[in-house]
Amino acid sequence: MELTKSLWTESDRIPFLDYLKSLKNNEKEDWARKMLNTRLPLLVLPTPRVNEMVKAIQKGDYFSFLELNIDDYYETIAIQGKLISMISDFEIQSKYLSTYIYKMENWAHVDIMSFTNIEMYKQKFIHLSDEYILSDKPFIRRLSLMILFQLVKDPKILPTFFKRLNQLKDETEYYVIMMAGWLLSECIIKYKDETLAWLKQNDLNEKVQNKGIQKCRESRRLSQIEKDELLAYKK
Structure with a gap:
């Protein structure tokens, strides 16, 4: 799926989720759930793959991606967190943080927040x-x-x-x-x-x-x- 978009719209939600589900690793789900201590649905995507997705989304209009609030999985919330931590303008970043902090459901949703600014x-x-x-x-x-x-x-x-x-x-x-x-x-x-x-x-x-x-x-x-x-x- 093409992740670098000039605009994300509601019509992209289902194709994006279908793409993520196609990468799901069922074998490691129990292990990942225990490690993260999460109750959220899990896809168990490798961190390098998630980081590749974040980089691709960031190259386009990633603010429109954030506006979709795709909260279906642990990973979709983590992708939002990684993108928010990379926003350079503090005031814009604060706007998205004010919503994201109430989505954080486990320690990893916090620890991925490496603020570049x-x-x-x-x-x-x-x-x-x-x-x-x-x-x-x-x-x-x-x-x-x-x-x-x-x-x-x-x-x-x-x-x-x-x-x-x-x-x-x-x-x-x-x-x-x-x-x-x-x-x-x-x-x-x-x-x-x-x-x-x-x-x-x-x-x-x-x-x-x-x-x-x-x-x-x-x-x-x-x-x-x-x-x-x-x-x-x-x-």
Whole structure:
């Protein structure tokens, strides 16, 4: 099917879905469902194939594709997420994000959001993160942390990372805690002295702190001595 279109219309919906269904991998569906922990219908399309589709759609009028809101499968929502994360104009991107965040049904719908314009609109993304962390939806809170994770190379934002982690004192959702642990581990690895000094002065969520220490101890970026020293920070 030709995916690079000058305009997507409602008449393209069924042919597009038929094309996707023709690629379905029935053999791996049970495995993929367990891995993603999703209740959505699954096609189990290989990630490289999905990425090829995204690139082809993006070469045309992909905004008209997004307007179709093809939400039938895990993969069709993932394709939307990938396209939205590639939008260069933040205001337009925000418009589509405001709908997409309520479609996110599993951790992968969050983790595919690699924002190509995040450095250009750093402060606006931080404001989004501030907003999303207050949501009652766990995957929106996970996206709040995912946004900061993509900014972790900037030492000037370290206080923001610490503030965000402190906001999770009562967090109980597994997928939020996992992402918070990843963020904490990155802070420790990249800004070890500052982060450990902060940990000593703050009563962090026990599960977040222990997950962060665990991820550090699994990393190849720290020496064994450094890993052993982190055991003192386990709760």
